[in-house]
Amino acid sequence: MRTPLPHFAYHPDPIGTGSVVSSDALCVVCGRERGYVYNGSPFAEQELERCICPWCLADRTASARFHATFNDPDGDDWDSVPDQIRDEIMCRTPGFAGWQHERWFAHCGDAMVFVGPVGFRELVAIGPRAVAAVSEELRSEGWGDDEIPAYLRSLKRDGEPTAYVFRCRRCESWRGYSDFT
């Protein structure tokens, strides 16, 4: 029997994003087989790959037990974000696996919601504002407008390069970035 996953305000569909997967592994925190595990390795001294259930992640016990963090919010946009929200992102929100060190955006003094890793098709399906957000980030990194369309078309959800898309809970802004090995 599977109970519904806990709610993650800033990562509302962790199965859809691939960050939580079905598993019969025992959770190293609660010792139970819950049917799902976090599909990644938190930042911790101990190797904790695919052995933390989403419930122990959500209630912060995994973070507390192993001094583990799941995300590393950083950058100027975090200056105006309250500490408890930053803590929620670091210690009780599932992260995701990028090709480089993962980023998490903030906007309007709040953490942004992680919508997912996307390829070109998924990015277009989300909408033009998400496409514009990823393009804008590329421009800020020095990409030329003549290079961006072909690069965007090369984005792959399960290959590389991959884009990562976020939306603001307070306004309708989108942000995103992309990376590759």
Ligand SMILES: [Zn+2]
């Ligand atoms: Zn657990």
Ligand SMILES: [Zn+2]
């Ligand atoms: Zn905003």
